[in-house]
Amino acid sequence: xxxxxxxSLLDLSNILVFPVDGSHWINMKVLLEELHARGHNLxxxxxxxxxxIPEESPMYSSITINMTEDERFEDFFDEFLREQMRVxxxxxxxxxxxxxxxxxxxxxxxxxxxxxxxxxAIAPGVLLARYLKLPVVLNVRWIPSGEGHLAIAPTxxxxxxxxxxGLTDNMTFLQRTKNLFFYGIILFQQRFIVGPHYDVVCQKxxxxxCDIISVLQxxxxxxxxxxxxxxFPRPTMPNIVYIGGFQCSPAEPLPKLIIxxxxxxx
Numbered sequence: 343x344x345x346x347x348x349x350s351l352l353d354l355s356n357i358l359v360f361p362v363d364g365s366h367w368i369n370m371k372v373l374l375e376e377l378h379a380r381g382h383n384l385x386x387x388x389x390x391x392x393x394x395i396p397e398e399s400p401m402y403s404s405i406t407i408n409m410t411e412d413e414r415f416e417d418f419f420d421e422f423l424r425e426q427m428r429v430x431x432x433x434x435x436x437x438x439x440x441x442x443x444x445x446x447x448x449x450x451x452x453x454x455x456x457x458x459x460x461x462x463a464i465a466p467g468v469l470l471a472r473y474l475k476l477p478v479v480l481n482v483r484w485i486p487s488g489e490g491h492l493a494i495a496p497t498x499x500x501x502x503x504x505x506x507x508g509l510t511d512n513m514t515f516l517q518r519t520k521n522l523f524f525y526g527i528i529l530f531q532q533r534f535i536v537g538p539h540y541d542v543v544c545q546k547x548x549x550x551x552c553d554i555i556s557v558l559q560x561x562x563x564x565x566x567x568x569x570x571x572x573x574f575p576r577p578t579m580p581n582i583v584y585i586g587g588f589q590c591s592p593a594e595p596l597p598k599l600i601i602x603x604x605x606x607x608x
Contacts, residue, residue, distance in 0.1 A: 355456040358476070359386045359402065360467025367394040369567060370461060370481055372589045374401050385455070387467075405446060450474060462486070462561075465540055465554055472548060472557050483567040485558060486540070487532035490566060493558045496577040499525050503574065511574035 357377060361370040374384055384402035388395040397404050450470075457477040460467025463484045471478040482490045489505045491497055503509035504524035509517055532555070540554035548557075562581065569586030596604075 354381055354383060356383045356385070356454065358450065358453075358455040358458045358471075358474075359384055360458060360460040360470060361386065361388070361395060361481075362461040362463045363389065363392050363394050366461050366463060369589050370459075373459065373481060373565075378402070385453075447473070457562075462490070462558060465558075468554075468557055468561070469540070469543060472560070478561040479563045479565065480558075480561045481565050481567070486554065487536045488528045490564065491576065491578075492528065493555050494564065495579050495582065497525075498577075501574075502576050504528065511576075 359370070359374065361367050374386075377384060378401040385405060386395065386399075386402045387405045387407065388397065390397075390406050390408045395404075397406055447470075451474060455474065455476055457479060458467060458471035458474070459479045459481065460471065461481050462468050463482075463486070465486050468478060468480075480490075484490060485493050499522045500518055501511045501513065503511060503513070504521050505528075507521055507524045509521055513521060537554060544552045544554060544557060564579075564582045566582050566584050567586055567588075569584050572586060
């Protein structure tokens with residue numbers, strides 16, 4: 343609802359969509375169907391090797407990144423980040439010049455998009471929005487270093503179980519110690535494994551001090567694919583909108599052939 347309130351203020355807004363392939367696309371497609379039904383213009387950035395995201399669609403126009411069959415879309419941005427590390431070492435060249443969509447970025451700047459809708463499970467969409475200086479709406483459950491709440495909402499380890507810990511919000515002292523250990527792993531991963539690669543790009547090509555977490559925190563709306571039916575009570579933020587289950591639809595009747603087979607088995 344908050345997403346549609348935001349874009350309803352824009353008459354036939356131009357929305358740039360940077361999705362994640364696979365099952366994440368199933369969620370994103372539901373949002374795009376609603377936005378298209380309301381008359382907004384959608385442009386989707388996709389990989390030429392995408393299995394889920396079609397190049398041709400009545401809902402959107404597409405920008406296809408040409409890739410070889412042995413490349414993944416995630417590797418596309420990873421390659422960019424690795425190249426930036428080499429460029430940084432030699433103090434030369436422009437990061438964007440090594441990005442496969444160099445010319446495309448100029449086109450995007452000229453296209454006058456109104457906002458970016460992206461899934462931050464991988465972060466190029468968020469960084470692209472920052473580069474284009476556009477409002478950002480996140481269709482989010484996970485961020486590159488873990489669960490999305492960790493980037494934006496207070497997360498006391500005393501009663502909020504870390505993902506994968508198998509704990510509840512009612513913990514003994516030893517369980518809280520275990521929970522703190524799990525959070526330590528997440529923070530270590532963000533600080534020393536995931537974060538540095540994104541931080542190089544943030545610090546070199548964006549004005550002011552920033553890192554990938556601060557860029558995520560600047561997002562205008564977080565459409566969070568969860569619900570308190572599934573999660574324990576926890577602190578949240580006013581720009582988080584919980585949409586867990588929004589992609590669900592009524593079950594369709596079984597085909598008659600399947601029903602006849604089941605009846606024969608009985």
